[in-house]
Amino acid sequence: MDTRTYDIEGFAEQLVEHGLIVPTGIKGAYGRGPVFEDILQRFDALVKRIAADDGAQELTFPPVLARAMIEKVGYMDNFPQLAGSVHSFMGTDKQARELSAKVHAGERWEDMLSPTDVMLTPAACYPVYPTFSGLLPQGGRLVTVLGWVFRHEPSDEPTRLQHFRMREYIRVGKPEDVVAWRDAWLQRGLTLLEGLGLPVQSDVASDPFFGRAGKMMAANQVDQRLKFEILCPVISREKPTAICSFNWHQDHFSSKFGIRTSEDAVAHTACLGFGLERVTLALIKAHGYDVADWPAKVRDQLWPR
Amino acid sequence: MDTRTYDIEGFAEQLVEHGLIVPTGIKGAYGRGPVFEDILQRFDALVKRIAADDGAQELTFPPVLARAMIEKVGYMDNFPQLAGSVHSFMGTDKQARELSAKVHAGERWEDMLSPTDVMLTPAACYPVYPTFSGLLPQGGRLVTVLGWVFRHEPSDEPTRLQHFRMREYIRVGKPEDVVAWRDAWLQRGLTLLEGLGLPVQSDVASDPFFGRAGKMMAANQVDQRLKFEILCPVISREKPTAICSFNWHQDHFSSKFGIRTSEDAVAHTACLGFGLERVTLALIKAHGYDVADWPAKVRDQLWPR
Structure with missing residues (x-):
């Protein structure tokens, strides 16, 4: 049984007091102190070690992407309230x-x-899809990115940031290969996070589609089991925080960017992403504000000798 | 004598052909391939190793900062053409x-x-100045950041990016301490970059202030020797590229953010920044598109055993 107390304001205050975050005067855009950033980088390195044999190609994109791309993928239809448009x-x-x-x-x-x-890039995987255009090699492709993601939802909750980093893996190939990959990673993600002492569970989920029409889209997404999340209590026991998410897009991106399997059939895509700031906050909530006091089992994985 | 040929279009084509950069359809916002990113990260790690004993505190900020801050530091007066405003x-x-x-x-x-x-953050050091407000500890302070920087100047030159990373060091303290620190780092920067086989030189420089009034400000900046750059030919012999810059702000930021020395006198600030993508491109231009062929002296520093 989870006997910890949850108190958003108290959590934020403690994070500041311990130098883990640095207020900047804007909601959801605090600075990260040296220890916070070290935890984040170490977790990212751990994910990459675990996935080292997968043969993912690593690409890096800036935090901005083409306006035409945002239009093309329908982002302004579905999530206009979250978008960040750059004006000069x-x-x-x-x-x-x-x-x-x-x-x-x-x-x-x-x-x-x-x-x-x-x-501003609203999902770290977006810039990857156009690089898949055309006929895929046999077996499809796998890419990983670490990217900054913008969502306009200013909040005092330390877990709800306007700009944060995602470590994503993006798989493209035959529908059955893509779904099998997604399923395997869902288990792998749970094992990884449980191994770090986090009280996680997975669940079917939906995206925050805008407005009344959005409610139907979200319900449809749940019905089809297109999105899963790994959840962990960070600021509330009743509403645990999504720290990792899995999206099966079917042919949403492949139809838009002309992505075909090696046999010239419809390709599917799926992605998974660890919210790096959220995982960091989940670890701090679970193990305390001083990393020296964290369990040896957790420390040994994040800071291997 | 520099007998290499310079050809912007040819350079960009070769970078793409070798998988070092990935076109995205927008000028100055290409993707970075795995080898490009590895060089960049390794150079950043080398800078941090060299400066390890300096005792800099590392902070990390997201690529956005408060609109009120941009207004306060006069950015819209001086560089309105480069600013990126986020609208939702x-x-x-x-x-x-x-x-x-x-x-x-x-x-x-x-x-x-x-x-x-x-x-969008127009200089990686901006979010740091408000954290210095008040009376400084004796000897002042030193902070380092790795941050994404936005400048609205779309270009086909691979060295002129809209969004790029700077590794910055920011020093605050007594005027004479700050100037001495700047002078010492100018020499240190030259030694580091020369040691990596780059044909660099330093020079007095000025910022790209906007319009007619800006020309006078730039001339004044040069007269007072407030800005220095380390330059290296990357896309042109005649117009070498600034890959590292040094700015002495005198009391520009300390007056705005109420920063005082431990003796309650006027504090000065200075910063230096390595343009990480530009250093990476300078290394590629100097040593070739295949890192396996780079001189052992350079490889041993970037990829120490």
């Missing part, structure tokens, strides 16, 4: 003086900006 | 359907968004 000033010298005057007068000045070609 | 949809169900319809009709839809509380 493209005016003249005279307009720049006007902009500057507005800033100093405390007036709003954003209407003097224009949209750029980029938006 | 905050409307109703009905407005979301209208937005979606515009996207599908190929119409512009960004006027349905509102500015958020955040902008």
